[in-house]
Amino acid sequence: MVLWIGLDDTDSLRGMCTTFLATELVRELSTDLDLIGYPRIVRLNPNVPWKTRGNGALCVRFGRGRGESTPIGEIAGRSILSFPRSTGNDDPRSVVGRIERLVERWACFGDPTTNPAFVVFRRPPTARLYWRAVRRIISKEEALDAGRGLGLVREYKEGRGVIGATAATAWHPHDRTYEILAYRHPIAWGTPREVDPESVRRMDRAFPSTFNNYDHENARIVIAPRSPCPVLLGIRGDHVKDLVGAFRTVRSEPADRWLIFETNQGTDDHVISALPIEPSTTVDFRGDVTRGPRTITGGHLIFSVDGYEVTAYEPSKQFREKVGSLVPEDRVRVIGSVRDSPRTVNLEKVQVLHLAEVTRKIANPTCPQCGKRMKSMGRAAPYRCARCGVRRPRSAEARESVPRRLSLGWYEPPVGSRRHLSKPLQRMTGSVPSEKTSLEPARFRVPESEISLRSIGRLSRS
Ligand SMILES: [Zn+2]
DSSP states (O other), X not given: OOEEEEEEOOOBTTBOOHHHHHXXXXXXXXXXXXXXXXXXXXXXXXXOTTOOSSOEEEEEXXXXXXXXXXXXXXXXXXXXXXXXXEEOOOOTHHHHHHHHHHHHHHSOTTSTTOOOEEEEESSOOOHHHHHHHHHSOOOHHHHHHHHTTXXXXXXXXXXXXXXXXXXXXXXXXXXXXXXXXXXXXXXXXXXXXXXXXXXXXXXXXHOTTEESOEETTTTEEOSSOSSSSSEEEEEEESOHHHHHHHHHHSOBSXXXXXXXXXXOTTSOTTEEOOSSOOTTSEEEEEEEEEEEEEEOTTSOEEEEETTEEEEEOTTOHHHHHHHTTOOTTOEEEEEEEEEXXXXXXXXXXXXXXXXXXXXXXXXXXXXXXXXXBOEEOSTTSXXXXXXXXXXXXXXXXXXXXXXXXXXXXXXXXXXXXXXXXXXXXXXXXXXXXHHHHOOSOXXXXXXXXXXXXXXXXXXXXX
């Protein structure tokens, strides 16, 4: 039997991070229990109004390990082993006090928006709860109902974390990715991170199964957060076997600990393909461009698809340029989150399915009787021959096709503007993006202000 521990809403925008608390939990419980499988970061509906950074909850499983163990991290100089299976019959009550002490020590109780909770279940709730929580807005009562009879629930303050904690244990992966997370020494918390951008670029090219590492378009690293939290960096990828190697090639300040998580990041699990469009969901629909793109205040771009308004936001610059060349009658597939007021779909990705033909007039028609060029008699009126008086419709004019600056296929925002749950095109098409295969020597300007490079050393690891 496995103890399914779910944890959520312990962090705040000003620091801490639920994944760090998970490493503390692993450190504490792995002294006498065995970690089963990978610890999990389970991202939930990114459109919930009360989310902290990425609306990510945690699930960690413990039991009595069976089968061959694998090292999946290092905490306090100790290798962390994971087992594929478990036996044993541990009681949730046997660990609840230890989890309480850790939550009470590390959660940000002072932050009014932080409402921590954890659960310890003997078995997971049905997957339905996960699917509801990743795609819809669910109530605390719904989460409590799903967990009823499965074990213990402990909540603090308003206890809204119960939703994420329970939903995280309900994730039965059908698609998954992995993330290796490295943490900073406590002495460095809150100071600028030392991560060498050049080494991140090299790592990004050397390990094609990793994704969202480096924003080549905007020349900035994406693996290191910009908040004061304890995370040094996180590398995401499809193949767990590549992550430690990728991590070792990044030059940075020394890491205090690291751990590999299994996640639903980059899976598009949050996307609903059914209409009608409802607020606070992320939708996937096809339609014709009914109104061409126009730029509004702030540099955002708005266009309409089958009458639904779609917005591409300013931070995704090159993406916006591509979207900006759509014209009416193009056919597209849109994936985006629905904002209620004003009602619009915030574009996460777009696939161009059909390009309308765009033409321009090159000459007036010729007269069928005398062969002379006919005269225009106004924008909507037919053409007329000045000599014979013959009329011909506007459609008789000579036109030529204008080349489109857009091709069929998918377009996505640059790495730094993507959502955690958004499936990168690299994962959708199975192709390695050109930015990773380019043989052109890179000449990106790296903003000096972004990351300090006081003393870069190899990660120290035993
Ligand atoms: Zn004529």
